[in-house]
Amino acid sequence: MASDELVELKLRLCNGTDIGPNKYNPSTTVGSLKEIILAQWPQDKANGPKTINDVKLINAGRILENSKTLAESRVPFSGLHGGIITMHVVVQTPLTKKKNESLLVDSPKNRCSCSIL
Template sequence: MAAAGQELLELKFRLSDGSDIGPYKYAPATTIATLKESIIAQWPQEKENGPKSVNDMKLINAGKVLENNKTLSESRVPVGELPGGVITMHVVVRPPSTDKGGEKHPSDSSKHNKCSCSIL
């Protein structure tokens, strides 16, 4: 339960292209799944390959992948350590699976090999 006077965390979410969603304020008792739902709702319409569900993305804070069922405080997000500071979390979206059959053709994958990593 959120205590009266408890500090809200100001978070922004960095997307793979370097753009941000936020910053917005959240209570330390907010679950990671709730954050992901908020990201999906605010995903820029012009961006392709947006997440469809909370399982389509990962949130990373300080090099640690955050679990859906944990709260911000349980995930050891620095509550109150950054007075007035904005905490940046990285959003990694799982690419949509176009191959429903599960078969991979090695000759096809070499032609369409794409990699997208952001190291900031």
């Protein structure tokens, strides 16, 4: 594969630091990019992601799905000549099951109230 077919990505973390830029094949999955992010996450940063499900990759305002490739995610690499695409990395740990259950138990069943004037 020619090097001009590769996608050059910079992964911007929430604190403004970057991973990359590095070149990737358009057939690279978003999940494998997230694994790279986990491996290269700065060790001195607190609250880092534990799994790829804790990481959200955002490109052009869309959250990318783990199972899709860069090409399937419609990363705009064909129109960029020598340009670097910046993707934003957001860490969002899912709520644990116990927290979700306690929120449901503590909340009243009917919280809706309407006022018609």
